[in-house]
Amino acid sequence: MLKMTHLSKVYRTEVVETYALRDFNINVKEGEFVAVTGPSGSGKTTFLTIAGLLETFTGGHYHLDGIEVSQLNDNARSKIRNEKIGFIFQAFNLIPDLNVYDNVEVPLRYRGMKAAERKQRIMDALERVGLASRAKHYPAELSGGQQQRVAIARALAGSPRLLLADEPTGNLDTQMARGVMELLEEIHREGATIVMVTHDPELAARAQRNVHIIDGQVVDLAEEPRFHAHNARVADA
């Protein structure tokens, strides 16, 4: 589904070159639920934005669903984002000027879907996240957990094959985080591929597979002593 080989990403400013990712290799199979962990600044978000075609990369190869994406133009990338990928951001990123219904509708409209089908999908998605009764509410009138569920509904409504989540529970309390996680697990059971960045070891443990990133590279957990020490601390707590 998602395959990166020897991929690198360099941020150049006038003074420094930062390697956000270097010789980065990952292979996420169709239907997998992968949790991505790693220290702050290690390159998790960078990986996710490249995976989601929000940004280009500097070197290496990236195949998404069998397509080499570095060859695609801006319009083709937009189309893939719209049809194959669902995004869930830490900051929810709902559009404050639009109510819940209109927010969920945004990607469907860019797909050029007919109004009747849009309505069907929006109500289904809101039903799934338990917010059908809030369709006319504006984001500011909802709690953080509710907003994130709307964001998930928005990501789901287009039935994407790949769901990318960057710390989806980072701004939520434990209770709400659990609700969101259960929702993601349910979506995964229905066949979606999910890649989720998280700082929460408990949530990471619930994924099928964990990928750890340090200094812009995927490291094998078994050979990384720091990870064992970290886990030990969590266990003690």
Next chain:
Amino acid sequence: MDMQVGPILSALRRHKAGAVLIALQIALTLAILCNALFIVHQRLSHLSEPTGLDEANIFVIQNEWVGKASYAQLDAEARADLEVLRRLPGVADVTTSNSYPLRGAGWDDGIRLHPDQLTDTTGATVYFADEHFVRTLGLKLVAGRDFRAGDIGVMAAQDRLDPSQVIVTRALADTLFHGDTAVGRTLYLAGSPATIVGVVDRLQAQSVARWAADFAHRVVIVPRRLTSTLGTYYIVRTHPGQLAAAMRAAPAALVARNPRRMFDPRMGVLSFAQVRERAYESDRGMATLMGVISAVLLAITAAGIVGVTSFRVGQRRRQIGVRRALGATRHDIVRYFLVENLLVSGSGILLGVLLALAMNLWLILRFGMQGLSPAYLAAGVAVLLLLGQAAALAPALRASRVPPVEATRAG
């Protein structure tokens, strides 16, 4: 293609202030623009209206006598002057009158069809003329005959105006007789009966004021030389190409014959082109002013639209990034801001059309302006729609360059 009118409208409803301000500005600009352009057009169309004269070959001398003289002496002096001018090289013919078209002042009088009528049928400009008048001015006689030398009388300003024969313009004849034959009919000029002996195709009145527009070509020509202590006008027609030379030679020749006279340094000798220039000076000034006001208003409105759209783009960078992440193409983003502008401009334009009509109605009632032609309204609407879209385009393009990764940036 999904224009997204619904969601754009609901988003607009949550940011009313800016949108309403721009809509009002557009409405006001449209209303002023339509009316200003209409006024300009009316003034300018007036400007090129032909007088009926052979304008290219005519110049006018304003002669003022110095010292006292009897009316008989003044008339003799004037006739001697006309002879001198007629003998100048390049001169085709010369006449004398109390005024001439576009001069701005002269003699107006009431015309009636019956002696016992209580009010005038119409007003008309009165030009005093001798037997050279029609030929010198280059008027086209369309019916009847010209004055003969024997028809011409002499009168002073305080004498009663009672010519037995007159020549009228076609416009005056049509006003009086609605297309029936005019030659041979009688009209009452200042109460005295006069028979119409001739009709000229076209001859403009002395006034170009707006109130006189309806009377602009209602003219009666009387066979009288008007003698006045204030002076008189000599109208000279030259052969083609001789105008400048004759204009230079004429004052010197007149002074050589009798030096007891003055020519106003600015107004003394004028080509007809200069006469026309002076007559429409204020109209042209008005048109320029209206044009400048319209241009400034349009510029301010465009700047306002650019400003507000740029502000909204800046405010919504994150949102634009999110839309891009969710699959919007650059095109979709540009379209979003153009449609948003269309909705705001459109409501402003609707309001502006009503405002323009209201403003026009006020001008009609207050200043007797004509009804705004729909073409001006349509042109104004088109100009503002295009202006709105053009002004929104640059900020919209900037919006489309917001990268999708903006969605992931904190803040």
